[in-house]
Amino acid sequence: MGFDEKLHNMGQRVVGRAEEVAGKVTHNQRWEQEGRARVAAVDEDTARQKAKDVAKAQEAAGHISRDERLRLERRDDA
Numbered sequence: 001m002g003f004d005e006k007l008h009n010m011g012q013r014v015v016g017r018a019e020e021v022a023g024k025v026t027h028n029q030r031w032e033q034e035g036r037a038r039v040a041a042v043d044e045d046t047a048r049q050k051a052k053d054v055a056k057a058q059e060a061a062g063h064i065s066r067d068e069r070l071r072l073e074r075r076d077d078a
Helices: 003-026 029-060 066-077
Strands: none
Touching: 003 029, 029 066
């Protein structure tokens, strides 16, 4: 995961939390739900990127082949 992706995810997480808090303060359930959904999407993307990084490290260490890593990444993207 590159620095720009981490920065983008951090920004989206902050926006999601702000949306959720704004929804709680104004009693707007839609904003609360949208904020939670945004944070969940960021968490999912972060987990997917970390899994790809682990697969790349395993490939570099010789534990799995390049084809196996690519197969795992395609399955994660689906």
